[in-house]
Amino acid sequence: MKKIYVREEVCMGCGLCRVYCQTEHSRSKDIIKAFKRETPRPLPRIRVERNGETCFSIQCRHCDEPVCVYSCLTGAMRKDPASGTVTIDADRCTGCWTCILVCPYGALTRDENRKAVAKCDLCPDQEVPVCVANCPNEALVLTIEEIAH
Amino acid sequence: MAKARTLKTKYLIIGNSAGGIGAAEAIREVDKAGSITIVSDEPYHCYSRPLIAKYLTGERTFEGMLFRPLDFYEQNAIDARLGHTVTGLGLDKRTAALESGERITWERLLIASGGVPIVPDTTGLDKRGVFNFISLDDARAISELVDSATKAVVIGGGLIGISATEALSKRGLEVTVVEMKDRILNTILDEEASRMAAETLENAGIRVITDNTVAEIMGKDWVSSVVLSDGEEIPCSLLVVAIGVLPRIDLVQGADIKVNRGIVVDRTMATNYPDVYACGDVSEAYDFVLDTNRLTPIWPNAHIGGRVAGYNMAGVRTEYPGGTAMNSLNYFGLDIAAAGIATPPEKNVYECVSRREDGTYKKLVMKDDIILGMVCIGDIEKSGILYSLMKDRVNVRKFKGALLADNFGLVSLPRRLWRERLGAPQPEQVVELPEEEEMEDVMDE
Ligand SMILES: Cc1cc2nc3c(=O)[nH]c(=O)nc-3n(C[C@H](O)[C@H](O)[C@H](O)COP(=O)(O)OP(=O)(O)OC[C@H]3O[C@@H](n4cnc5c(N)ncnc54)[C@H](O)[C@@H]3O)c2cc1C
Numbered sequence: 395m396k397k398i399y400v401r402e403e404v405c406m407g408c409g410l411c412r413v414y415c416q417t418e419h420s421r422s423k424d425i426i427k428a429f430k431r432e433t434p435r436p437l438p439r440i441r442v443e444r445n446g447e448t449c450f451s452i453q454c455r456h457c458d459e460p461v462c463v464y465s466c467l468t469g470a471m472r473k474d475p476a477s478g479t480v481t482i483d484a485d486r487c488t489g490c491w492t493c494i495l496v497c498p499y500g501a502l503t504r505d506e507n508r509k510a511v512a513k514c515d516l517c518p519d520q521e522v523p524v525c526v527a528n529c530p531n532e533a534l535v536l537t538i539e540e541i542a543h
Numbered sequence: 544m545a546k547a548r549t550l551k552t553k554y555l556i557i558g559n560s561a562g563g564i565g566a567a568e569a570i571r572e573v574d575k576a577g578s579i580t581i582v583s584d585e586p587y588h589c590y591s592r593p594l595i596a597k598y599l600t601g602e603r604t605f606e607g608m609l610f611r612p613l614d615f616y617e618q619n620a621i622d623a624r625l626g627h628t629v630t631g632l633g634l635d636k637r638t639a640a641l642e643s644g645e646r647i648t649w650e651r652l653l654i655a656s657g658g659v660p661i662v663p664d665t666t667g668l669d670k671r672g673v674f675n676f677i678s679l680d681d682a683r684a685i686s687e688l689v690d691s692a693t694k695a696v697v698i699g700g701g702l703i704g705i706s707a708t709e710a711l712s713k714r715g716l717e718v719t720v721v722e723m724k725d726r727i728l729n730t731i732l733d734e735e736a737s738r739m740a741a742e743t744l745e746n747a748g749i750r751v752i753t754d755n756t757v758a759e760i761m762g763k764d765w766v767s768s769v770v771l772s773d774g775e776e777i778p779c780s781l782l783v784v785a786i787g788v789l790p791r792i793d794l795v796q797g798a799d800i801k802v803n804r805g806i807v808v809d810r811t812m813a814t815n816y817p818d819v820y821a822c823g824d825v826s827e828a829y830d831f832v833l834d835t836n837r838l839t840p841i842w843p844n845a846h847i848g849g850r851v852a853g854y855n856m857a858g859v860r861t862e863y864p865g866g867t868a869m870n871s872l873n874y875f876g877l878d879i880a881a882a883g884i885a886t887p888p889e890k891n892v893y894e895c896v897s898r899r900e901d902g903t904y905k906k907l908v909m910k911d912d913i914i915l916g917m918v919c920i921g922d923i924e925k926s927g928i929l930y931s932l933m934k935d936r937v938n939v940r941k942f943k944g945a946l947l948a949d950n951f952g953l954v955s956l957p958r959r960l961w962r963e964r965l966g967a968p969q970p971e972q973v974v975e976l977p978e979e980e981e982m983e984d985v986m987d988e
Contacts, residue, residue, distance in 0.1 A: 455966065469611055486607070488597060500925040502927075536974040537968045
């Protein structure tokens with residue numbers, strides 16, 4: 395399965411990962427249109443955290459024991475057995491945000507328009523997730539790992 | 544009469560909901576062949592119980608409430624006997640009797656029978672128009688009447704009562720909710736948060752009555768009004784009784800199974816009786832905040848407890864990490880995340896810090912610098928980080944000041960804690976990215 399890690403020692407906190415994430419999850423996939431013209435505005439699924447000199451970005455860890463999946467009241471959240479990706483079915487999600495309360499990473503976002511949680515999907519249309527592909531300092535790295543059982 | 548059949552199964556699960564499904568899935572992960580039978584008296588494919596409120600509002604159809612896809616039982620080779628009641632257990636002989644007269648013999652048993660609504664001793668409860676609100680059938684029955692009713696009363700200002708209140712209000716009814724204690728959601732929230740929740744309901748046109756209770760239900764055949772303890776009469780043609788649920792322990796009453804308020808289970812979700820397990824609303828399982836067993840009737844605890852039970856039933860030893868009272872609610876758009884002890888029993892032993900800004904509220908309850916309770920309103924996206932500190936019993940003395948700050952995040956924690964959470968890649972697993980030639984071309988020009 396794919397996993398994304400951050401090497402915070404080389405993260406500059408530039409936020410490009412967030413910009414590309416937002417664009418990738420837009421309808422137009424156009425950086426300018428996505429920001430200026432799309433309503434509702436597409437949501438980025440990655441957070442950039444800063445505290446003084448320290449910064450890093452964080453997105454869903456696609457945990458081996460996904461407590462969000464086990465806590466989901468509706469069955470909208472699943473861990474795909476084949477890819478290991480933790481996915482959200484926005485139509486089944488009721489926006490109760492129980493997953494948000496149990497995520498130790500604070501990696502989930504409320505999509506208030508859809509009343510559904512928005513999260514990292516590892517960019518299913520891309521070989522390399524866009525946050526990793528576009529990190530100018532290679533602070534984000536992609537790995538391919540075995541799915542733990 | 545045909546002779547009653549006896550059915551043999553390796554794993555018998557009573558209850559087709561959060562707990563039962565969690566167990567069945569865990570068993571199938573580790574035992575592909577052992578026969579699994581799920582029995583439930585509700586004649587439905589497993590559905591999300593909390594969504595009955597959205598069914599009542601019309602936001603969800605039954606199909607939209609399904610907790611698992613329609614082919615779930617088939618895909619997992621589960622014999623689902625839906626619409627069947629287990630009427631008795633023979634623990635020593637490892638049998639279960641069904642209402643139909645059939646018998647099931649089992650090797651491992653899980654009791655995930657959930658709860659039954661508490662019935663108050665109010666007179667007039669037998670009138671028509673009076674309902675509970677814990678099952679799809681309840682929601683369906685109410686649904687059928689909703690369009691011909693204009694006024695409803697809900698008894699009980701807890702999670703289920705307020706869910707019913709919101710749903711009925713959204714269907715256009717004039718709703719009054721009556722809570723016996725001095726504030727609604729009093730077991731989940733602290734005073735400030737309860738007040739904010741009550742205000743939100745009132746802004747939606749709901750009347751919230753506290754410190755009061757329904758003394759009598761009036762009406763001939765149908766309910767026509769309720770009379771409160773203080774004498775006030777409130778007209779209504781629909782009455783929802785939601786004063787709580789109790790563990791559904793009828794099957795083990797008088798058996799050699801340890802029952803306190805619920806069925807007592809250890810950290811493997813096993814009861815004191817060999818090969819008999821329990822989970823969910825019927826069980827008293829480990830609570831990591833109180834460091835003792837207690838009832839914590841919420842969906843995630845039932846499901847996670849069920850998974851742990853399932854693994855252990857299939858012979859893979861697994862420990863329940865423990866759960867606590869933990870709820871994420873949103874009534875009329877007000878997001879609330881709360882867990883643990885929201886209102887400390889003795890003020891001087893616990894330290895409370897809180898912060899209120901327009902529309903948002905955050906509070907932590909601590910003891911010896913360990914978080915034991917939390918409430919977040921409005922701003923809830925980082926609540927999971929606080930919850931994880933509580934769950935891991937992290938000493939927060941050195942960074943307490945940051946916990947309620949606006950920009951609180953993972954990075955506010957000591958480096959050791961966030962570093963551990965971020966994880967580190969194994970060098971040999973890192974994917975080499977292609978060189979970005981185009982970019983260099985542009986730069987050369
Ligand atoms: C309106 C409402 C809103 C809720 N909102 C939330 C929420 O927001 N968050 C949250 O975490 N929780 C919520 N809950 C609570 C949550 O639904 C329960 O904690 C959860 O359903 C418990 O699951 P369980 O598997 O233990 O039992 P249950 O879901 O109660 O299922 C038990 C099943 O076993 C069947 N059964 C029992 N005995 C027998 C027998 N002898 N024979 C055959 N079948 C039997 C029952 O009929 C039932 O179908 C809500 C509940 C309600 C009613």
